[in-house]
Amino acid sequence: MSGPHISRTIADLRAQVKEWRRQGLSVAMVPTMGALHDGHLSLMREALSRADRCIVSIFVNPTQFAPTEDLDKYPRQLERDLERLAEVGVQLAFTPSPDEVYPEGFATKVVVGGPSAGLETDFRPHFFEGVATVVSKLFLQATPDCAVFGQKDYQQLCVVRRMCRDLDIPVEIIGAPTVRDAHGLAMSSRNAYLDAGQLAIARQMNVILYSAAAAIAEGADPDKETASASRALLDAGFSNVDYVAVRESGSLGPWQPETEGRLLAAAWLGSTRLIDNVAIAARS
Amino acid sequence: MSGPHISRTIADLRAQVKEWRRQGLSVAMVPTMGALHDGHLSLMREALSRADRCIVSIFVNPTQFAPTEDLDKYPRQLERDLERLAEVGVQLAFTPSPDEVYPEGFATKVVVGGPSAGLETDFRPHFFEGVATVVSKLFLQATPDCAVFGQKDYQQLCVVRRMCRDLDIPVEIIGAPTVRDAHGLAMSSRNAYLDAGQLAIARQMNVILYSAAAAIAEGADPDKETASASRALLDAGFSNVDYVAVRESGSLGPWQPETEGRLLAAAWLGSTRLIDNVAIAARS
Numbered sequence: 177m178s179g180p181h182i183s184r185t186i187a188d189l190r191a192q193v194k195e196w197r198r199q200g201l202s203v204a205m206v207p208t209m210g211a212l213h214d215g216h217l218s219l220m221r222e223a224l225s226r227a228d229r230c231i232v233s234i235f236v237n238p239t240q241f242a243p244t245e246d247l248d249k250y251p252r253q254l255e256r257d258l259e260r261l262a263e264v265g266v267q268l269a270f271t272p273s274p275d276e277v278y279p280e281g282f283a284t285k286v287v288v289g290g291p292s293a294g295l296e297t298d299f300r301p302h303f304f305e306g307v308a309t310v311v312s313k314l315f316l317q318a319t320p321d322c323a324v325f326g327q328k329d330y331q332q333l334c335v336v337r338r339m340c341r342d343l344d345i346p347v348e349i350i351g352a353p354t355v356r357d358a359h360g361l362a363m364s365s366r367n368a369y370l371d372a373g374q375l376a377i378a379r380q381m382n383v384i385l386y387s388a389a390a391a392i393a394e395g396a397d398p399d400k401e402t403a404s405a406s407r408a409l410l411d412a413g414f415s416n417v418d419y420v421a422v423r424e425s426g427s428l429g430p431w432q433p434e435t436e437g438r439l440l441a442a443a444w445l446g447s448t449r450l451i452d453n454v455a456i457a458a459r460s
Numbered sequence: 461m462s463g464p465h466i467s468r469t470i471a472d473l474r475a476q477v478k479e480w481r482r483q484g485l486s487v488a489m490v491p492t493m494g495a496l497h498d499g500h501l502s503l504m505r506e507a508l509s510r511a512d513r514c515i516v517s518i519f520v521n522p523t524q525f526a527p528t529e530d531l532d533k534y535p536r537q538l539e540r541d542l543e544r545l546a547e548v549g550v551q552l553a554f555t556p557s558p559d560e561v562y563p564e565g566f567a568t569k570v571v572v573g574g575p576s577a578g579l580e581t582d583f584r585p586h587f588f589e590g591v592a593t594v595v596s597k598l599f600l601q602a603t604p605d606c607a608v609f610g611q612k613d614y615q616q617l618c619v620v621r622r623m624c625r626d627l628d629i630p631v632e633i634i635g636a637p638t639v640r641d642a643h644g645l646a647m648s649s650r651n652a653y654l655d656a657g658q659l660a661i662a663r664q665m666n667v668i669l670y671s672a673a674a675a676i677a678e679g680a681d682p683d684k685e686t687a688s689a690s691r692a693l694l695d696a697g698f699s700n701v702d703y704v705a706v707r708e709s710g711s712l713g714p715w716q717p718e719t720e721g722r723l724l725a726a727a728w729l730g731s732t733r734l735i736d737n738v739a740i741a742a743r744s
Binding site: 186212261279281282283284285286287288289290291292308309312313316338339341342343344345427 | 470474491563565566567568569570571572573574575576592593596597600603622623625626628629630
């Protein structure tokens, strides 16, 4: 099992992609912040099923963390991450330094409206500016044909899609289903922060969301269901709920019962913030 | 003399560029808002000297005009513009509609800090957001190797350079010298608004700026020189002066006498706003 080629610079990444293009090969990308888990690996398998070569970027992007957030304690484990890339057969790991991505004098940001309104933005006001800016840069550095993002970060997926459409970045965005453990808990690098008691509580989140989404799909009032899901999260042991909300699945605008919806939630367990979301089937 | 190929859609533009790439040809771009004059033509000649093919976009970009500005009266003369492209030998005119550039749901902007601070931004606060967004889109639609901008819009040139560097847009930005009439007046589509009396006044602007820049290069105090240049513009008949300012030539940050500087000005003649700028040589 040979490991991936490692590019630490944009120049090296571009040289590698250029050589692939010369050979007529297609290229997929999976942007990550490392701390890779089975959820990430499923994105890479999806990428490899769609293109000849897969680039995984591993970069803990400082601009999407607020000063109060967990940038410093965010899990970093490059050696183990590279082993996991080798397992799946990823051909290239792009592991730039912060200075390579944001050289001195850097002064530009990409700001996406539309799907970025509300939800995460109400609690992390500059988060999607950071995400949109770094993802547009990664796409323009690597110039892949497609990129795979997890539905776990559903609002992020919608924001990246909007950004590519709006800026005419010629990368097809693929949303891959959330990978869950045997109890339905969505895989997340932040699950590593949870102790055994918190883990048991965290595993209730998906149960509560699936139940509310089913009720809404069958005609229950969305406002009542999101309020009672929020109470159920607190009753289960979550220390705080940022939001439980229903949105239209594509634009993340207001939901109409005849269209496909999405139920999205964010809640805290101590100092760890977890998010999850599930589909609301369109009424037939 | 055969005219340029006309692409009205992004898809048609991309198909044409793809065919050129297949033939191994290099591509330069000159983004314009039409109303082409000799200044634009010199940019196109520069572009054609650097690449096998030249694309000129003609698009009056609504997002870089404030509601109070001259979007509606901005001169539009597509037939004449196409004749001028044919004169110079430009191969492709990209003339998209506003809906092609900004389809329904469009919600993204590119915001450049650094060189966009002050000067034009003090008077046209959202101007460079509009410029940076449309230029990044044009570059990602056309994917040229290089693009030529006039030094006449000097702050714009610095902002576009910064944007390409920051977002890793692989387009080389070339700044071409300002083309002036026999009296030194910088060519501008807005000169068409001037009557004979105003034209005579407008022609003093470059004389005043060259004189102040020479004095500053020889050691005169920049603050005193810009204040007296401002008074000289009013004395010459300009109705209002937005700014006369000295900046470092690359970053547009504060100028140090041992480095190359730039003297930039904006002033009004009735309802017409004119800008110009000249170099301040580094002291040897």
